[in-house]
Amino acid sequence: MFKRLLAASILTIITTGASVAASDTFKQYKTLSEAQGRKDRVALLKTASELLQSNTLSPEQRTYVLHRSALHLVRENQFEHAQQRLAQLELHLKDFPDVNLQGKYHWVSGDLALLLGNTQSAEFHFSEAVALFKQTNDMRMLSHAHRLLANVLSEKGDYFQAVSHVFQAKDTALKTENVHLFYAALSTEARIYRDFKQFDKALDVLNQKLQFQEQQPKVNLAHLSSTYFSLADIYQSLSDHDAALSALQKSYELDSQLNDKNYMGVSQLHIAQQYLQLSNVPAATEAVDRALALFKEVNNRHNIGQAEATQGQIKLASNQFEEAVELLQTALEKINTSNNPQLYSRYQSLLGQALSHIRPHAAINLLKPLLESTDEQFRIRILRSLSRAHKQLGELELALSYQEQAFNYKEQLTEKDITTRLEAKKFNSELGLKNIEVNALQAGLEEQQQDTKTRTVILASAIIVLTNFLLLFYLYHLKRRRVMEKEAELLNQSLNLKQQLLADVSHELRTPLTVLKLNIEALEYNLTEDPKSTYQVLQRRLDMLNTLIADIYELAQADTNNLRLEFETLQASALFDELIIAIGPIIESPDLEISYLNQLPESLQVECDMSRLNQVFNNLARNSIHYTDRPGKIKISVFQQHQTVVCTFEDSAPGVSSHALSKLFDRLYRCDKSRSRDLGGSGLGLSICEKVIELHHGAIEAKHSELGGVLIRFTLPIKNT
Incomplete structure (x- = not known):
């Protein structure tokens, strides 16, 4: 029987060869897409098109490819294709919802809207992304979304909301210890300070960020370029056009190293504006011509319009009015007035x-x-x-x-x-007493009015500081109170669990001991007709007691972190084949149809304690055998999912209720108590399985089986080689 099972498994593996090959292509695409550093996006887009044209992708894989390829199209400035791919992704997510990927869809759509100058659409998409990433607790993407939404709100003049979102972006970046995200949020914060006329603070923030970035062992050129571009923006607001020009030249040099033609063109466009402010018309003309050529290469109609408008502005400064009118009219045709x-x-x-x-x-x-x-x-x-x-x-x-x-x-x-x-x-309460300097701008006011305003500002600052102190004091005590309440709740919960466990254990021991006592008394007073069968009953009950005590001992060791595992690195596919062979005598039954499918590639390795995994397999196999009606089916599958190995035990009727399903891993829990005792179960087998899998850094769960019974699914992490 078992030989037939192995032969059937080998045949199944051969027939799924084509799907595995396609799966390998997807895995390679995913690995290259998520690799750090520069990527060959052209090759990735070609692979994505091939994958999307095939019918071998699962819905989750298709969602991933649609999202990643849309992002790559935006980065390659293929904006029309990016819009088409995003439309495909939107339709696909309606049929196969995924909250995190829906957030990423809105994030990429917002990024594209920003590049196309559509601030209204960008605000909508980034707001949706923030809400969705909060649901999935994706802190990295949440920081991105908060920061870009702050950018959009600052452009609209909604500074208070912009500051709120940029602070949330910084806080979220710190929680994930992501330095690059934190300093990207600093750039946005500096821009908001600029828009709110706090140029000195904006420069302080950007100079601190620039100093930190240049000290890093691996400099991120894109982030460094963004910092110089932001510095130029502040210098321009201060009318220091020479300093702005110097910062823009550095930003352009960095963008050239990255070969980002769209951003190279934007830098040249701003360089032309600075030269125009310095009345250097030839240099401005040369810069805007370079910008226009770059925008035409990437086919960015919006930016082409801006470049032509800047050419018209240069003609206007040169008193060439006819040429200026013609260029500005052409530019306006390319600018979307509603966006x-x-x-x-x-x-x-x-x-x-x-x-x-x-x-x-x-x-x-x-x-x-x-x-x-x-x-x-x-x-x-x-x-x-x-x-x-x-x-x-x-x-x-x-x-x-x-x-x-x-x-x-x-x-x-x-x-x-x-x-x-x-x-x-x-x-800004941090500036406090600096409000006194602002009064110097009130030239012509009488001395008494100036002194009165100074005292008012100081008093207002003191009130703000005092209010903040009282608020922090209140929040501290509120948090402390909540922590104490939580500790009390956990303590009560632990005591209740302990009392419940003692009650359950005493009940489980009392029943077999009562049976032992009755049978011993029957032997003592010669009340039994068949002493031999009575001794067999006593032997079975003693075995059940030994099993229960051994299981309780193992769980106690696990609870006190004394359950030690002997880990070794094993080839995953061969490991599970050996585990199946080991439980062969248990699962072999003439009235049960057993199937086993191993889809693991030969290259995968796992770090595990084989004897403990054998214990898990034994428990799961015995459960499936004992609790499956004859004739019935038992299906065992092993496959890879992301960075884990997944193993499932699935059996046919009878099943259990949804309420019972959620309690299967509870200690001493039985759906059918009398039947479980008859079969010799302690009620602790699945609890032990759960502890062993947790010690392997995996997870285990129970679900309803499509075969009509119960599906037990556990995962093990793949060892990186």
Whole structure:
């Protein structure tokens, strides 16, 4: 019988050869996709296409390939293909939901939306990603999602929410001890400080990050480039264009080493802007031409539009108004007004400025509607352009009116800028007494008013500090109280478990001892007709007691960490074949159909105690034999899943209820107590199996079997070679 079983197993392995080959291709693809350092994305995308065209992938494998290939398409700047692949992934996840992969779908979609300049879509996708990664407790991806959402919110001007998300990104990165994630969050924090007019603090954060990155033994070029780019952004806000230009040149050099053409083009585009601020038109022209060529290589329509608009701005600075109008009109056709309203308004204001020199009527028709709808930072340019257009038409009164409006609005912006800086200082309690320096900006105020405002700021800072102290004090005591309550709850739970165990053990011992006592009395008073059979009953009961005591002893050793295992490294496939051979005499039965399938590759190794695993196999095999109605089926399978070896014991009817299924590993628990005692079970076999598997750093669980009975599934980690 057992020889027939082995022959059938070999035949099954041969017939699954094709599936194993496809599985090997997927494993290789996954390994290369997750490898550290630079990847051959072109080769990976080719392999992904081949895998997706085949019918050998499981739903989980197809989900993985769709997600990874979409990410690689974004990194390779194949944006249209990336959108198509993401649409495929979205449809696939509806049929085969996976919360973590749904979060990654939204994360990649948000990243793509950012590259395409669609901030509204990016905010939606990153918000969804945050919620989903919280469900799966994927801390690394959660930090990524918080940081990128903070970026988007900062662009919208929602600074308080942006700060909240960037702090959560930092906290999550620290929990995972991921330094690169933590410093990526610092870059976002610096950007938010810049947007909130706290330039000194933004520079401090970025310089600390830069110093740390340059001291690392292995410098991440992409992260270092991002830091220099962020520094340039701050220097530009401070109007230090030479320093900004130097930082952008370093960022471009790093992007060139990575051959990231999209980011190379973005750096060159910003370099052109700095040269334009320094009135170096030839250098600006050369930089924007390089940027345009790079954007055309990666076919990024949005960035091509920005490059053409910058060319138009250069022509405008050179008083070549016709060329400026033509370039700006071409650029506006490539900018999506619904996704990028601020950028679109900026280029419209530049177009109106160019038209005001040569076509005043067209300039007025374009710019007047923009006065109410455009962003405030472009309003001064619009007012001045309208003034120039009316002056060109000889309408001097209107020209003077718009000029006065531009002057007054500039003063309002100056006052608003000062107010924003003051508010930023107040909201940041760490700066405290530095608010005194802000009062120096209030030139012209009387000495008494300045002193009063200083005292107000100091008092407000003191109140904030005191409030924070009281809040921390309250939270400390609240946390301490919760810890004490939790400890008391665990102690009570331990006492209850101990009392329950003692009660169960005493009950289990009382029953066989009572039987022994009755049979001994029967022998003593000659009340039995067959003494030999009575002695056999006594022998069986003594064996049951020995089994129960031995099992209790093993569990006690495990509970006190005294159950020692002798680990050795073994070839996984051969190990399980030997374990099956060892339980051959137990499972061989004429009225039971036994099947065994070993799908493990020959290269896998596991570190284990073979004698203890043999004990697990014996317990599981006896359970399946004892609790399966005849005729019946028992199916044993072994296969690889990710970085683990999975073994399943599956039997046919009768099954157990869902309530009983969750208690099978509880000590002394039996679904059918009388039947279990008749079969000699102690009720501790599955508990011992659970302890042995845990000591092997694996996991064991019980489920309903498709055959109608119970499925026991345990895993062992693969040893890395």
